[in-house]
Amino acid sequence: MIPVTFSYHKAESVGDAVARIAGNPEAKLLAGGHSLVPAMKLRLAAPGELIDITGLDELKAITVGESIQIGALATYNDILHHHELIAHLPIFGAAIPHVGDRQVRARGTFGGCIAHADPAADLTAVLLALGGHVNATGPAGERSIPVEEYFVDLWTTALAPDEMLTSVVIPLPGDGARMTYVKHRHPASGYAVVGIAVVVDDNGPRVTITGATSKPEHLAGAEDAISAGINDASIDLAVARATEGVHINGDLYADEEYRTHLVGQMVKKALQQIVS
Amino acid sequence: MTTDHIHVAMTVNGVERSAEVEPRTLLVHFLRDSLGLTGTHVGCDTSQCGACVVDVDGVSTKSCTMFAAQLQGANVTTIEALAADGTLHPMQEGFWAEHGLQCGFCTPGMIMSSIAMLKENPDPTDDEIREGLEGNFCRCTGYQNIVNAVRHAAAEMREQNSAD
Ligand SMILES: Cc1cc2nc3c(=O)[nH]c(=O)nc-3n(C[C@H](O)[C@H](O)[C@H](O)COP(=O)(O)OP(=O)(O)OC[C@H]3O[C@@H](n4cnc5c(N)ncnc54)[C@H](O)[C@@H]3O)c2cc1C
Ligand code: FES
Ligand code: FES
Numbered sequence: 001m002i003p004v005t006f007s008y009h010k011a012e013s014v015g016d017a018v019a020r021i022a023g024n025p026e027a028k029l030l031a032g033g034h035s036l037v038p039a040m041k042l043r044l045a046a047p048g049e050l051i052d053i054t055g056l057d058e059l060k061a062i063t064v065g066e067s068i069q070i071g072a073l074a075t076y077n078d079i080l081h082h083h084e085l086i087a088h089l090p091i092f093g094a095a096i097p098h099v100g101d102r103q104v105r106a107r108g109t110f111g112g113c114i115a116h117a118d119p120a121a122d123l124t125a126v127l128l129a130l131g132g133h134v135n136a137t138g139p140a141g142e143r144s145i146p147v148e149e150y151f152v153d154l155w156t157t158a159l160a161p162d163e164m165l166t167s168v169v170i171p172l173p174g175d176g177a178r179m180t181y182v183k184h185r186h187p188a189s190g191y192a193v194v195g196i197a198v199v200v201d202d203n204g205p206r207v208t209i210t211g212a213t214s215k216p217e218h219l220a221g222a223e224d225a226i227s228a229g230i231n232d233a234s235i236d237l238a239v240a241r242a243t244e245g246v247h248i249n250g251d252l253y254a255d256e257e258y259r260t261h262l263v264g265q266m267v268k269k270a271l272q273q274i275v276s
Numbered sequence: 277m278t279t280d281h282i283h284v285a286m287t288v289n290g291v292e293r294s295a296e297v298e299p300r301t302l303l304v305h306f307l308r309d310s311l312g313l314t315g316t317h318v319g320c321d322t323s324q325c326g327a328c329v330v331d332v333d334g335v336s337t338k339s340c341t342m343f344a345a346q347l348q349g350a351n352v353t354t355i356e357a358l359a360a361d362g363t364l365h366p367m368q369e370g371f372w373a374e375h376g377l378q379c380g381f382c383t384p385g386m387i388m389s390s391i392a393m394l395k396e397n398p399d400p401t402d403d404e405i406r407e408g409l410e411g412n413f414c415r416c417t418g419y420q421n422i423v424n425a426v427r428h429a430a431a432e433m434r435e436q437n438s439a440d
Contacts (some may be wrong), residue, residue: 004300041323052345054346101412102389103389106337
């Protein structure tokens with residue numbers, strides 16, 4: 001319950017925060033704290049220094065223009081309550097109410113979720129389905145990482161240890177875009193046992209998965225099955241091909257066979273929502 | 277940069293409070309151990325149970341998941357403030373009237389979360405009450421009487437507000 005001793009620094013700017021993590025391999029950024037602090041209490045994480053970035057108001061903004069930019073420190077609730085964003089990207093309205101609980105959604109940040117890349121997080125799959133890029137700042141300056149290259153493995157992203165995620169940019173979906181997210185929650189933790197995000201627009205269908213894989217991934221078999229249209233027959237085919245070429249993880253709660261079945265059922269539920 | 281004690285000052289239940297604490301001191305430990313406000317409980321290690329819920333600058337917060345050092349100058353309200361003048365808050369009254377507790381361990385967090393929920397939604401359905409208390413675990417009641425208590429309090433609070 002009591003974390004290992006550390007030193008605490010409240011960051012004054014993005015530059016200050018980046019200089020701190022670049023200067024000390026033991027240092028970690030603290031955003032909403034709802035992944036990091038529980039891990040520290042269990043002593044699964046023991047950073048020697050915490051750089052608190054929650055005071056950096058410039059990272060809280062959400063702007064809707066030719067694309068949609070979400071600052072790293074926008075909380076789940078900031079996104080959910082941004083009517084213009086939800087009007088363009090209703091998938092956030094479908095997913096966020098299923099993240100944790102009211103206290104988690106009030107503190108947890110989009111940047112923290114995307115940087116942490118928990119294999120059972122929800123918005124990772126949502127971001128992969130929407131596409132776009134992640135902006136990061138490191139000692140060498142800023143760079144932008146395409147979402148398709150961003151998620152690497154369990155809790156591992158393309159961010160370098162001395163880089164900070166500053167914002168995420170998502171393209172505006174075309175007219176008539178349809179999207180949804182469905183989730184089978186772990187009954188104790190509330191995290192995704194299987195989460196499926198679907199986005200259908202002019203760029204073709206995207207079907208992505210979280211919870212059952214090491215990182216969010218495209219379900220290419222399901223995407224291919226519905227490429228010519230979504231109807232009862234193509235939904236059945238998408239279910240049959242859902243886990244094609246994808247490694248499904250099992251654990252004590254849900255083994256590989258059960259989870260594989262669940263993936264098909266969640267794909268079916270999501271696609272039925274898309275056509276209804 | 278130091279792991280030494282730091283001076284933390286914040287307003288707790290309307291009173292300026294301060295203490296020298298280690299950076300690793302969680303808000304809940306600051307409240308309980310530095311200030312002696314033991315109404316806020318610790319029920320888990322994993323930020324799941326909600327026994328520790330308090331209000332921080334208007335945001336319903338698990339006090340086991342923030343460090344006191346982050347809250348310089350903040351305004352914190354704990355369960356102790358609710359009946360400070362000796363009269364129970366309608367939510368406390370609701371838990372009493374509907375028998376919304378058995379051992380009472382979860383109750384401070386339940387009450388603080390429920391008050392936060394009613395601020396957003398003064399007239400919740402039973403399903404909305406259950407959803408609103410997702411982050412609060414009770415190991416005794418089976419939740420039904422807690423739902424009844426919140427519904428009871430919501431009706432009372434709506435009446436008080438319309439009378440104002
Ligand atoms: C009870 C409970 C239930 C939960 N249920 C769910 C759930 O159902 N679904 C779900 O998706 N999540 C769930 N979560 C996790 C929650 O969504 C986290 O808040 C979120 O994943 C992490 O965001 P944060 O702002 O809290 O990050 P923090 O905990 O502050 O940070 C997490 C990690 O990311 C790093 N980091 C943070 N911000 C940045 C940045 N800008 N740049 C680079 N690195 C950064 C930190 O150094 C740390 O390593 C739950 C958490 C709790 C406590
Ligand atoms: S003690 Fe804070 S959630 Fe359990
Ligand atoms: S009354 Fe005992 S835990 Fe809720």
